[in-house]
Amino acid sequence: MLGQNQYGKAECRVVKVSREGATHHLKDLNVSVALSGDMTDVHREGSNANVLPTDTVKNTVFAFAQEHGIASAEQFGIHLARHFVASQEAIARARVRIEEYAWQRIETSDDASRFVGADAVRHSFVRAGQEVRTAQVSHDGRGWEVISGLSGLTVLNSTNSEFWGYAKDRYTTLKEAYDRVLATDVHARWRYRWASDGEPVPRWDTAYERTRAHLLQAFAETYSLSLQQTLFQMGARVIDNRQEVDEIRLSLPNKHHFLVDLEPFGLTNASADGAVYYAADRPYGLIEATVLREGATQTIPTDLTSP
Numbered sequence: 001m002l003g004q005n006q007y008g009k010a011e012c013r014v015v016k017v018s019r020e021g022a023t024h025h026l027k028d029l030n031v032s033v034a035l036s037g038d039m040t041d042v043h044r045e046g047s048n049a050n051v052l053p054t055d056t057v058k059n060t061v062f063a064f065a066q067e068h069g070i071a072s073a074e075q076f077g078i079h080l081a082r083h084f085v086a087s088q089e090a091i092a093r094a095r096v097r098i099e100e101y102a103w104q105r106i107e108t109s110d111d112a113s114r115f116v117g118a119d120a121v122r123h124s125f126v127r128a129g130q131e132v133r134t135a136q137v138s139h140d141g142r143g144w145e146v147i148s149g150l151s152g153l154t155v156l157n158s159t160n161s162e163f164w165g166y167a168k169d170r171y172t173t174l175k176e177a178y179d180r181v182l183a184t185d186v187h188a189r190w191r192y193r194w195a196s197d198g199e200p201v202p203r204w205d206t207a208y209e210r211t212r213a214h215l216l217q218a219f220a221e222t223y224s225l226s227l228q229q230t231l232f233q234m235g236a237r238v239i240d241n242r243q244e245v246d247e248i249r250l251s252l253p254n255k256h257h258f259l260v261d262l263e264p265f266g267l268t269n270a271s272a273d274g275a276v277y278y279a280a281d282r283p284y285g286l287i288e289a290t291v292l293r294e295g296a297t298q299t300i301p302t303d304l305t306s307p
């Protein structure tokens, strides 16, 4: 006897950006669909006649996000579940599980308009609540080294990012992008200049908060031509504004968001009017560099931030 069975697509990572002028809204969901019904033949005989492919299930999730929008996780789930049960005779039951990830807008500096225009603040987001603060203190009886940092500070710009003009060879298939989503998990370690000559010791909590704010603001306010350029802007912003920091090491995974091809379903999906993206997991680009104050020596180990 065949017992309980179900099938579907798990973990469709759908990111929907909607635009209201320069103000962007973000919905970031992980959608898993499990379907069940008259599936005896596929298990026992290998007949696929009743099987709506899981690939179709995935396409439906992305197409619905564009066609109907995502008002809420619940509403989106109701809409999808009803569709599968109503449209496929063999499917008697659909279970849609959704995780929704929370994003907050990045508060930019008052002079943000200097960098990318007055609208700059409306398309930059930071993921709520996954961040880890780190500290490493070394002492040899005389000298001190304090390296502070953070990991898992996830940020996303839904526009103001391009990537084109790169080297190409026979294996290059990447299309040039003139308006893409740029997202990363910031892993940063920064080294304080130690006050052995009587300089005041930094107020650690304030130094941390300010450094973090500069990283976020530089990310939000940089019109990016590559993640490498954004990285350097982030590091330089810290060095320029926090005189107690001499060196910062940044490791930035490029969390790729690919525009989903919805053309086969008669839907346009273009970044200019708000779009649906597939948030890829692996592999990811990994962009790493140290930014130093002029005259400072690089001492933060380059593997401190790498996965």
Ligand SMILES: O=c1[nH]c(=O)c2[nH]c(=O)[nH]c2[nH]1
Pocket (backbone or CB within 6 Å): 163, 174, 225, 226, 227, 228, 254, 285
């Ligand atoms: O910002 C980027 N830098 C790269 O080096 C790179 N490589 C790639 O495929 N996409 C990107 N994006």
